[in-house]
Amino acid sequence: MSVPQAQFGQLNPVLSVSEFTALIKDVLEETFDAVAIVGEISNAKLYPSGHWYFSLKDKDATISCVCFRNAAQYLKFELEDGLQVVAKGKISVYPPRGNYQIVVTGLEPVGIGQWQLAFEQLREKLDKEGLLDSERKRPIPATPRCVGVVTSIAGAALRDILSVFKRRNPGLRVIISPSKVQGEGSAEEIAQAIESLNEVPGVDAIIVARGGGSIEDLWSFNTEIVARAVAASGVPTISGVGHETDITICDLVADLRAPTPTAAAELVSRGHMEMASAWTNLHRRLIDRITEKLATARYRFEKADPWPELLRYADRLQHLHLKLQNLRHKLLNTSETLLAENKHRWTMAYEKLMVLGPLNVLQRGFAVLRNQDGEIITKAHKVKEGDTVEALLAKGKLKLKVIECESDWY
Amino acid sequence: MSKEKDFESTLKDLEKIVGKLDGEIKLEEALELFEEGIKLSSDCEKFLTTAEQKVELLKRQADGTATLEVFVEVAAE
The missing domain is CATH 1.20.5 (Single alpha-helices involved in coiled-coils or other helix-helix interfaces)
Structure with missing residues (x-):
């Protein structure tokens, strides 16, 4: 490329502003078509068109930057003033204004992973809105009769959840609201699946689940659209995403966080299990009490009978x-x-x-003499002359008058 | 079990009845309570032993309405 030697006093070709600007544009854009600049973001602004405008600066210099929508849509995090980033892109000259800017095709935070940054930013944003407040958490019904499950129809998470329900809570009605759980469009599908379940009457709780994976695999559950769908759900939500150690934004917004999909299903079934044992207990007590009362009554009844x-x-x-x-x-x-x-x-x-006896004696001719008093007379001097005495014979008796008394008759 | 009365409240009613039976009450009253209690208890049992798992699949139609169909488990990927 030839650059005209433009020096005063010498005969040089005179260029129009446009011509000169075009020359600058050519030089700069060809020279700086792939640069990486580290600096601090300032004046960041997202336009409704989806383009980000900001400046990168350090102690002594500032440079304008733009990140157009086609590149901005892949940014995981929000651009914030003060954030140290490495911007990759190329220089672009804008002739109507006579200025230049960096057209950014990629941005990476300095000192922190982009995923982590994005996570922190969204968490902070939702926190400011109060969506993570513990007062917002609604209780999950202890014995739900119908549970919605948002997950992939072919994933391990669904199999795990259904197997827990089959074992612990077989009477539960389960409605699967299928959704992609990773990749392009999955966040939107998850949000839609949650909304759809909210339209079905009678759903007592919604489980949002996905099996374990890398942070990229789980990313949909760290997106704002999913977070807002979970927050907006009229039905209480349980998040069971990834493994025990994975914490997602979805976990934070949900009414209850379960470490895994299996754990989510177990939490939903816990009340049922408790109720089942409470019932067993009450049933036994009911039978025991009435048996006791009947035994007492029987005892009393028998006692009173x-x-x-x-x-x-x-x-x-x-x-x-x-x-x-x-x-x-x-x-x-x-x-x-x-x-x-x-x-x-x-x-x-x-x-x-x-x-x-006397009768025998009397038979032999003897008689018994008795005085008037009935006393037997054995001596003559017991009577005197003139007394009446009675003589008892063997047969009959005689009344006799004493004529004479003599002491001896022999 | 009636639709208005869920398992939990049935269980609570049963608990109240068993609690009353714990106290000193007349036999006729106890028998009445028992009859009521055993009915609630069998309602609970029915609820607990309904063994059929009901799994449905929610599908969103082109017109935006959601429909439910019986879910048939597919082989894992």
Whole structure:
């Protein structure tokens, strides 16, 4: 390229502003078509067109930069004043204004990874809006009947989640809202899948899940669109993205963070498991109490019921009756024996009496004399003349008058 | 179990009944409570032992409406 020697006083070709500017543009743009400049961002501004305008500066110099939308869309982080970056691109001269700027095709933060920076920036932004506040967190229903799952239909996360539900919470209704979980357009799909589930009536909780992967693989869950969809969900959300150590923006915005998809499903089922054991417990207590009460009642009932007593009394009566019969029998026997014995004795006594008694004597011609008082008279001087006495004969009696008394008759 | 009454509140009602049975009450009252309790308990059991997993797939149609269909598990990638 030939540059005219433009020196005053010498005969040089006179160039128009446009011609000269075109020369500058050629020189600069051909010389600096791939540069990398480190500096601090200032006056960063995002235009509605999607282009970023900013300056890069250091202690002594400033240079204007633009990052057009086609490059800006791949930036993970937001441009902030004060941020140290390495800008890659080329110089561009703008003839109408006579200025130059760097057209940036790539930006990388200095001293911090771009992913981390992006993460921190989004977190700070959402935090300022209050979307990460713990007061925003809603409780997940203890025993949800229907759970929505946002994840890839062919991923390991879905299989893990369904297997937990099958084991721990088989009655649960599960609605899968499928979505890509990595790559171009996945963030938008995840956001859409969350919104769709919000349109289905009866969904009690939404699990947003993805299996483990690199930070790039998990990036969709660190995007603002997903964060806002999670925040806007009318249904409480549980985030289960990546492995235990991965923390995503989605985790932070969700109502509950689970370390893994499996853990998310377990958290959803926990209440069900607890309720199941609470039920088992209550059921056993219910049965125990009523058994106890019935046993007590039965005891009291039996205690109050006269029938067993009556039965016992009847037994006693029966016993007494038998005893009585026994006694009677014995008594009869005894009296018969006694009677028989007495009869014998009586006969004996009678016979003896007959032999020895007065009648026998009387039969032989003797008589018994009795005074009027019925006393037997054995001595003559017991009566006097004129007394009436009675003579008992073997048969009949005589009333006699005493004519004479003599002491001796022999 | 009625739709208005979820498992949790049924369980709470059952707990109240068992709590009452713990106290000194008349047998007729206890039997009534038991009858009520055993009904709630069997409702709970039904809820817990409904063994069929219901998995549906939400699909967004061209007109923007969402439809649900039965999900058939596909082989893992």
